[in-house]
Amino acid sequence: xxxxxxxxxxxxxxxxxxxxxxxxxxxxxxxxxxxxxxxxxxxxxxxxxxxxxxxxxxxxxxxxxx
Amino acid sequence: xxxxxxxxxxxxxxxxxxxxxxxxxxxxxxxxxxxxxxxxxxxxxxxxxxxxxxxxxxxxxxxxxxxxxxxxxxxxxxxxxxxxxxxxxxxxxxxxxxxxxxxxxxxxxxxxxxxxxxxxxxxxxxxxxxxxxxxxxxxxxxxxxxxxxxxx
Numbered sequence: 001x002x003x004x005x006x007x008x009x010x011x012x013x014x015x016x017x018x019x020x021x022x023x024x025x026x027x028x029x030x031x032x033x034x035x036x037x038x039x040x041x042x043x044x045x046x047x048x049x050x051x052x053x054x055x056x057x058x059x060x061x062x063x064x065x066x
Numbered sequence: 067x068x069x070x071x072x073x074x075x076x077x078x079x080x081x082x083x084x085x086x087x088x089x090x091x092x093x094x095x096x097x098x099x100x101x102x103x104x105x106x107x108x109x110x111x112x113x114x115x116x117x118x119x120x121x122x123x124x125x126x127x128x129x130x131x132x133x134x135x136x137x138x139x140x141x142x143x144x145x146x147x148x149x150x151x152x153x154x155x156x157x158x159x160x161x162x163x164x165x166x167x168x169x170x171x172x173x174x175x176x177x178x179x180x181x182x183x184x185x186x187x188x189x190x191x192x193x194x195x196x197x198x199x200x201x202x203x204x205x206x207x208x209x210x211x212x213x214x215x216x217x218x
Binding site: 004005007008009010011012013015028031039 | 089178179181182185186188189192193196198207208209210211212213214215216217218
C-alpha cells in the first residue's frame with residue numbers, strides 16, 4: 001500500500017508556492033504536475049529518484065583479464 | 067463699530083481610494099481565506115449591487131464587501147471586484163482600518179495574507195478531492211507550510 005505525501009510551502013512575501021512530492025511513482029507524478037498547473041505558472045521542476053537501479057559490476061580481476 | 071464676521075473653520079475630508087490588483091480568481095477560495103483570517107463579509111447575490119461605504123464617501127461597486135475583522139467594524143469600507151481578466155481587485159478606503167490585534171490594515175498585508183491563504187485553501191481543496199488529508203500545518207509571519215498524505 002504506497003504512501004504518498006505532498007509537502008507545500010507558500011511564501012507570503014513573494015506569493016510563491018513550493019510543492020514537494022514524496023512516494024509518487026510512475027503516473028502518480030502527473031497528479032502533482034496537474035495541481036501545480038492549476039495553481040499558477042510553473043517556474044521550476046526538480047526530480048530526484050528515490051530508488052536507484054544498481055547494476056552489479058564485473059569482478060575487477062575478471063574485467064582486467066578480459 | 068465694524069461688524070466682524072465670525073471666523074469660519076474649515077475641515078478637510080480626504081478620501082483614500084486605493085485599488086490593489088490581486089492574483090485571486092476564485093471567489094470561493096477567497097471567501098475561505100477571508101474567514102480563516104477572521105474577516106466577515108457580505109457577498110452580492112444575483113442581481114444585487116454592493117457598494118463600499120468609506121468614511122469619506124468612497125463608494126465603489128463591488129462583488130464582495132468586507133464588513134469587519136474580529137471585534138473591528140469596517141463599515142463596508144473595502145471590497146473585492148472582479149476585473150475583465152478574471153482576477154479580483156481589492157478596493158476602497160483603507161485609511162484608519164485596523165485588524166483584530168490592533169495592527170493597521172495595510173493594503174500589502176491584506177494582499178499577502180489573503181493571497182497566501184487563498185492558495186492554501188485551493189491546494190487543500192484540490193488535494194482533498196484526490197484523497198489527501200492534511201497531517202501537518204504550520205504558519206508563521208512569512209510562510210504557510212502544509213503536509214498532506216494518502217495511502218493508495
